[in-house]
Amino acid sequence: MKKLLLTALLTTLPTAGAATLVYGANGDPVSLEPGNITDGISILVQHQIYDTLVAFKDGTTDPEPGLATKWTSNANATSWTFTLRPNVKFHDGTAFNADAVVYNFSRWWDPKHPQGFRNQGRTFEIWGQLLGGYKGDATSVVKNIVKVNNTTVRFDLNKSSSVFPEVIGAGYFGIASPTAIKKDGAKYGTPASKPIGTGPFIFQSWRTGDRVTLAPNQSYWGSKAKVDGLIIRSIKDASQRLNELKAGTIDFTSDLTPDALRNVQADRNLVAVKKPSFNVGFLSLNNRNQYLKNDKVREAISMAINRKAIVDAFWNGLGVSNASFLPPVLAWANSKDVPATYKFDPAAAKKMLADAGYPNGFSIDLWYMPVSRPYFPTPKPIAEAIAADLSAIGIKVNLKTEDWAKYLEDRNKEPGFDMYMIGWTGDYGDPDNFYGAYYGPTASDDINWNPAELQRLLEQGRAAVGRTAKARVYGQLHEITYKANYRLPMVHSQPLAAARTYVRGWVPSPLGSEAFNNISLVGKR
Amino acid sequence: MGSYVIRRLLRTLLVMIGISVVVFAFVRSIPGDPATALLGERATPEAAAALREQLGLNKPWFINFGNPSNPLDAQYPRYVAGLLQGDLGSGLKSNIPVRDELASRFPATAELSVAALLFALLIGLPAGIVAALRRNSAWDNVATTVSLVGVSMPVFWLGLLLSYFFAVKLGWLPPSARLGNETVLEPITGFYVLDALLRGQPAAAWDAIRHLILPAVALGSIPLAIIARITRSSLLEVLGQDYVRTARAKGLAPRHVTVKHALRNALLPVVTVIGLQAGALLGGAVLTETIFSWPGLGSWVYDAISLRDYPIIQGGVIFAALVVSVVNLVVDLSYAALDPRIQYR
Numbered sequence: 001m002k003k004l005l006l007t008a009l010l011t012t013l014p015t016a017g018a019a020t021l022v023y024g025a026n027g028d029p030v031s032l033e034p035g036n037i038t039d040g041i042s043i044l045v046q047h048q049i050y051d052t053l054v055a056f057k058d059g060t061t062d063p064e065p066g067l068a069t070k071w072t073s074n075a076n077a078t079s080w081t082f083t084l085r086p087n088v089k090f091h092d093g094t095a096f097n098a099d100a101v102v103y104n105f106s107r108w109w110d111p112k113h114p115q116g117f118r119n120q121g122r123t124f125e126i127w128g129q130l131l132g133g134y135k136g137d138a139t140s141v142v143k144n145i146v147k148v149n150n151t152t153v154r155f156d157l158n159k160s161s162s163v164f165p166e167v168i169g170a171g172y173f174g175i176a177s178p179t180a181i182k183k184d185g186a187k188y189g190t191p192a193s194k195p196i197g198t199g200p201f202i203f204q205s206w207r208t209g210d211r212v213t214l215a216p217n218q219s220y221w222g223s224k225a226k227v228d229g230l231i232i233r234s235i236k237d238a239s240q241r242l243n244e245l246k247a248g249t250i251d252f253t254s255d256l257t258p259d260a261l262r263n264v265q266a267d268r269n270l271v272a273v274k275k276p277s278f279n280v281g282f283l284s285l286n287n288r289n290q291y292l293k294n295d296k297v298r299e300a301i302s303m304a305i306n307r308k309a310i311v312d313a314f315w316n317g318l319g320v321s322n323a324s325f326l327p328p329v330l331a332w333a334n335s336k337d338v339p340a341t342y343k344f345d346p347a348a349a350k351k352m353l354a355d356a357g358y359p360n361g362f363s364i365d366l367w368y369m370p371v372s373r374p375y376f377p378t379p380k381p382i383a384e385a386i387a388a389d390l391s392a393i394g395i396k397v398n399l400k401t402e403d404w405a406k407y408l409e410d411r412n413k414e415p416g417f418d419m420y421m422i423g424w425t426g427d428y429g430d431p432d433n434f435y436g437a438y439y440g441p442t443a444s445d446d447i448n449w450n451p452a453e454l455q456r457l458l459e460q461g462r463a464a465v466g467r468t469a470k471a472r473v474y475g476q477l478h479e480i481t482y483k484a485n486y487r488l489p490m491v492h493s494q495p496l497a498a499a500r501t502y503v504r505g506w507v508p509s510p511l512g513s514e515a516f517n518n519i520s521l522v523g524k525r
Numbered sequence: 526m527g528s529y530v531i532r533r534l535l536r537t538l539l540v541m542i543g544i545s546v547v548v549f550a551f552v553r554s555i556p557g558d559p560a561t562a563l564l565g566e567r568a569t570p571e572a573a574a575a576l577r578e579q580l581g582l583n584k585p586w587f588i589n590f591g592n593p594s595n596p597l598d599a600q601y602p603r604y605v606a607g608l609l610q611g612d613l614g615s616g617l618k619s620n621i622p623v624r625d626e627l628a629s630r631f632p633a634t635a636e637l638s639v640a641a642l643l644f645a646l647l648i649g650l651p652a653g654i655v656a657a658l659r660r661n662s663a664w665d666n667v668a669t670t671v672s673l674v675g676v677s678m679p680v681f682w683l684g685l686l687l688s689y690f691f692a693v694k695l696g697w698l699p700p701s702a703r704l705g706n707e708t709v710l711e712p713i714t715g716f717y718v719l720d721a722l723l724r725g726q727p728a729a730a731w732d733a734i735r736h737l738i739l740p741a742v743a744l745g746s747i748p749l750a751i752i753a754r755i756t757r758s759s760l761l762e763v764l765g766q767d768y769v770r771t772a773r774a775k776g777l778a779p780r781h782v783t784v785k786h787a788l789r790n791a792l793l794p795v796v797t798v799i800g801l802q803a804g805a806l807l808g809g810a811v812l813t814e815t816i817f818s819w820p821g822l823g824s825w826v827y828d829a830i831s832l833r834d835y836p837i838i839q840g841g842v843i844f845a846a847l848v849v850s851v852v853n854l855v856v857d858l859s860y861a862a863l864d865p866r867i868q869y870r
Contacts, residue, residue, distance in 0.1 A: 022706050027828075030619050037618075038565065121617060123576055129567055190621045208626060209633075209820025210703060231706055235818045239685050243700040246693045405557030405833050412570050422566060437567070444569050 019524045020229040021503075021516060024241045024253035028209055028234040033189025034174040034197075035108040035124050043171040044513040045212050045232055049091075050174025050197030051222075053082055053101070054165045058507040058514070059276065061329055061429020063166055067096065067175055067198065077160040077465060084151040088221045090177035091203070092196045098147040103178040105145050105155075105168075110135040117186040126172045129442070130427065132158075139441070160463035162470070166428040171513055174199070200225050200517035209234055216517075226505070226520035245270060245498055251521065252499035252506060258316035258377055264498045273497040274318060277327045278510035280434065281375030281423035283366075283386070283488040284411075287448040289418045291364060296356035298485035301419075303349035304393045307342055310385050311491050314378055319493040323482060326434050326474075327492040329510050332467055333431040335475035338482045350393040361394025367411075367420035371404045374495045375423035382490075383421060411446045420446075421490075425512060431474040432461055438487060439477070449486045500524075533857070537850045544846045545608075545839070549601050552838045553586055559833040563618050580617060582835075604839070614836030616829070623840035626825065631844065632715025633703065634821035637813070638806040640737050641745035642799070649749040650795070653756025658783065660761065668753055675750030680809060684743040684816035691739060699736050701818040708732045740817040744809060748802040755798050760791040793864055800856030804849040 029042040034050055037043065055066030068082040088096040107113045108127040111134050116122060124134075133140040141164070144156040157164065180188065180196035187193045191206040200222065201214035212232045216225035233250060235241045238257050244250045246267060254275065256264070264272040285292045285301065292298060307321040323342045324334050353361065368383035369376060376382055380401070387397035400417075402410070411417050426433050437443060439454045454477060461473040481487065499506060505518045559582065560573040577583050581600065585591070589599045597603075607614060613623035649672075656668040692700035703717055704710060710729045713720045718737065721730035763769060764787050772782045811823035822841055829837035 020706060033620075038567065118579065121580055121615070121620060123579055125564060125572060125576065128572065186620065190619065192621075192625065207820065208621065208629065209825060210818070233702065233818065234820075235701060236824070237685075237816050237818075240688060240701050240816055240818065243685070243688050243693050247696065247700050249692075249699055249702075249706065403555075403557055404831060405559075405562035407557075408564075408566065408568055409557050409561040409573070412568070424566065442569050442571070 019227060019521045020231060021227040021519060021521060022231045022233060022250045023516070024235045024244055024250040025232050026238070026241065026255045027236050029206075029212065031189040032193075032195040032203070032206070034104070034176055035127060035172055036122055036189065037172065038126050040512055041234075046174050046195075046197075047171055047199070047513045047515050048201040048214055048230060048232075049195050049199045049203050050176060051199050052169045052171070052173050052175065053084075054169030056169065056429065056509060056511060058518075059509060061166075061278070061426075061510055063169055063429070066169065067101075071165050073162070073164075077162045077164070077463060078157045079154060080157070080164050081148065081152060081154045082165075084153065085221060086151055088198050089219065090180070090196050090198055091217065092177050092180055094177055094179045096175065096198050097150050098153045099150075100175060100178050101153045102145050102147050104173075104175050107181075108173070109140075109142055109145065115181050115185070120186045122186075130167050130170065130172075132442075159459070162465045163428065163430040163432050163462060166430050170427040171511065172427070200515050201230050204229075220517070223517050225517045230516060242498075245500065248500065251524070252497065252503050254495060254497040254508075255374070256496040256498060257372075258314065258318045258496060260498075261316050261318065261496055264496075269501055270498050271501055271503075273499060273506065273508060274494045275497055275508040276329060276510035277320065277492040277494045278329060278512065279327060279375045279423055279425040279493060280325055280489050281373070281421070281491045281493065282325070283490060284417075284420050284422060284447050285486050285488065286416050286418050286446065287486065288415045289364065291358065291362050292418060294356050295485070296352050297358065300349040300352040300356065300393060301390065301395070302485045302488050303343055303345050303352065304395075305342075305386055305389045305488070305490075306344045307490055308344070310382060313385065314382050315491060315493055318496055319491040321489070321491050323489070324478060325438075325481060325487065325489050326431055326478075327426065327510070329429070330431050330434070333471050333474035333478070335478040335482075337475075338478055342488075346389070346392050353393055353395070358394070361396065363396040363398065365400050365418040366397045367400045367402075367407065367417040369404065369407060369421055370401050373423055374425065375491060375493050376421055377493070379421055412444045416446050416448070427511070429511065431470065431477075432458065435461070435474065435477050435481075439481070447486050449484070451480075454480065530858075533854055537854065540850060541843065541847060545605075545843050546601070548839055548842045549604065550586060552833070552835050553600075555830075555833065557833060558582065559617050559835060562831070562833040613840040616837050617834045618832070623836050626837070627822075627840060627844055629712075629715060630820060630822045630825050631848075632712075633819060634807065634810050634814070634823060636716045636718065637737065637740055637744060637810060637819055637821060638803065640741035641806055642748060642803065644741050644745035645749035645752050645802070646799070649752030650756055653753040654760060654788070656753065656757040657760035657764065665757075668757070672750035672753045675746045678746060680743055680747070680812045681816050683746055684740070684813055687739045687743055688816070698739055700739075701816070703733065703736050703819060704729070705732050705736070740813050740819055743816070744806065744813040747809065748799075748806065751798060751802065752795060756791065756795050759794045760787060763787045763791040790864075793860070796856060796859060800852055803852045807845050807848065
């Protein structure tokens with residue numbers, strides 16, 4: 001009896017060292033409704049509340065079981081069967097099962113779904129972007145979503161896709177409780193509703209512009225949270241995030257500017273965390289421009305830019321420059337015949353420009369983005385450095401910029417920009433996500449160069465099974481795009497994050513967000 | 526007086542209608558549309574067009590000439606129809622009703638503005654008075670210099686500086702936000718200090734006040750400087766007037782002359798400035814709110830502008846215009862209390 005009492009007492013006492021974990025995010029989530037968001041903060045918050053069918057191993061892009069314990073495909077990867085984890089409950093106590101999976105996916109995929117709320121501005125845009133289109137579209141990757149039995153769901157596809165499990169494992173596609181969605185209707189995902197998933201944390205409250213408060217899920221199927229609570233605060237200003245971290249009012253944060261590195265390293269209460277790179281910042285050269293049409297001109301431009309010096313100067317060592325569109329974690333898909341880094345040779349570049357018929361150079365526009373992005377933290381000075389390199393071989397560069405929304409619109413409007421800076425951050429760990437976004441059938445027509453051969457290779461890449469087979473296809477893509485010099489990769493940046501020294505067990509994912517259930521606070525305050 | 530108030534109210538209503546039309550046309554004339562802004566780097570022209578149609582942004586702004594059976598099938602008439610039912614629409618991406626968000630954002634901005642104005646008045650008024658009464662003294666020089674610095678210092682710079690010094694270096698005050706991590710407070714009015722007191726949570730009230738100090742100082746610095754300067758010059762002018770000299774010559778106590786005769790008249794322009802500053806505070810709050818993670822109206826509308834989130838911009842601007850109109854009305858009416866010579870017509 002005594003022993004029983006003691007056990008009861010011990011289990012109700014808070015675990016020693018546990019405290020509330022506070023994360024400083026660079027803004028507010030847009031919505032807590034899965035499938036209807038694309039911004040990083042929404043994905044991060046959703047990652048704590050929801051699970052996806054397929055998860056990714058800590059710190060990698062390698063898939064591992066999530067809400068599905070295993071998945072298999074038929075021989076040509078046109079049909080995928082997922083076995084669901086048994087005995088999992090949503091935070092509202094309802095059962096996670098095949099019906100819930102079919103419900104969630106149908107909502108994103110089927111424009112006629114009763115709780116799709118498409119008449120109220122819902123778009124589920126990311127589904128269309130990653131999976132070709134919606135039910136009824138000729139381009140839709142998915143043909144059918146079938147409940148086989150209570151713990152088995154099958155996806156029939158219109159074309160073979162070996163990356164399908166990774167795609168639906170992307171942070172956008174958290175599985176929500178159908179009961180909760182039906183109850184809250186179109187309000188679901190707003191601060192007026194209670195988002196319900198199966199994840200390691202349970203939603204408590206959301207004060208917009210300020211914070212989201214979460215509590216640990218004591219009956220989580222996976223590794224249970226090691227803290228008493230989790231607060232995700234919205235702190236838009238990067239300097240202020242660093243101030244908060246130094247003052248100890250937040251425990252860890254991301255998206256610091258590269259120049260904060262020394263400041264963080266100089267503070268013995270803080271640890272700098274260089275996140276794995278999963279992005280690419282690049283220059284796009286427009287084939288509509290009379291000079292840029294010329295293969296030699298583009299090659300000369302590529303040779304004239306001192307990428308390494310630029311990356312060292314503006315990323316403070318938090319970036320790598322190589323000769324690939326793919327970030328380093330996907331290097332297995334690069335061609336062995338392409339050099340590791342671009343050649344920097346202004347003399348040869350000047351000669352090549354003369355060979356092309358422009359010994360005295362010419363004048364051209366370079367557009368830089370007006371906003372800071374992980375891959376281009378300080379776009380204007382970077383653009384100035386590029387302009388300086390180009391002027392060294394006789395090309396006069398006019399720097400231009402405009403409002404971000406307009407910038408994104410105008411690059412796609414004919415004639416587009418001559419040269420412009422842009423970038424991409426990956427959603428799932430496959431080369432298809434990078435090449436497909438800029439060379440695929442739905443890629444933007446900003447450079448007027450998207451040969452059919454690339455489309456064919458991308459199809460093959462999506463169908464190829466296993467890394468060896470994929471590397472063969474993407475290696476070819478790498479060679480073609482490398483030689484063409486239409487998109488010049490500049491950097492794969494490592495976003496800078498930092499934590500108080502008492503924060504243990506944080507393994508940032510290259511995919512941009514991860515569940516915080518393995519983080520503990522040892523001796524906080 | 527009564528008919529004056531009614532006429533003023535009617536005029537306010539007309540102003541509000543005018544502003545709604547202007548804002549509506551203005552946000553739509555900003556180059557770049559919500560569809561590409563919402564879709565971001567991933568936007569393809571096809572996806573953007575589909576989204577535009579979904580959001581009803583492909584409809585004409587004011588009158589749909591292409592649809593003779595229902596020419597009011599345009600964006601503005603639909604918006605006004607919603608407005609009359611108290612529906613301001615919802616954020617394009619977040620789907621959060623603008624009305625709900627206004628209800629939580631406005632009190633945050635108002636609390637900050639009131640605190641900033643209080644700070645500006647409590648320091649600015651006495652500083653201006655002392656500077657005027659002790660003209661050309663060390664006091665005067667200090668007040669003039671400080672007010673010059675206050676006006677010239679950019680708010681975001683001052684805000685970061687205050688935060689670094691008082692929160693990081695000294696650890697006296699929290700760097701940003703409205704409440705600490707451990708404080709739980711169920712809002713009633715949205716004014717956290719007041720809410721904490723109403724709920725009988727003195728610790729939470731103290732926490733809210735501590736969080737209010739730095740942003741209020743940052744936001745109040747410019748009005749403080751302006752108020753101090755206006756008070757000083759206005760009081761100096763009044764002190765040189767004949768009736769003040771007469772009062773002094775009559776042998777009235779200098780203190781009595783200053784307070785009863787001079788100060789009262791000197792405060793008229795100050796009240797006007799305070800009224801104008803109250804409006805400016807709403808606008809100036811944008812930077813302060815962003816720096817101090819203050820979930821107010823300013824930072825909300827600011828974010829919406831970069832996203833071209835039309836319903837939020839419209840709702841926010843129209844509401845802010847309403848507040849400024851009301852403040853101006855109050856200022857006009859308060860003139861009477863200070864100067865009976867002002868006639869209402």
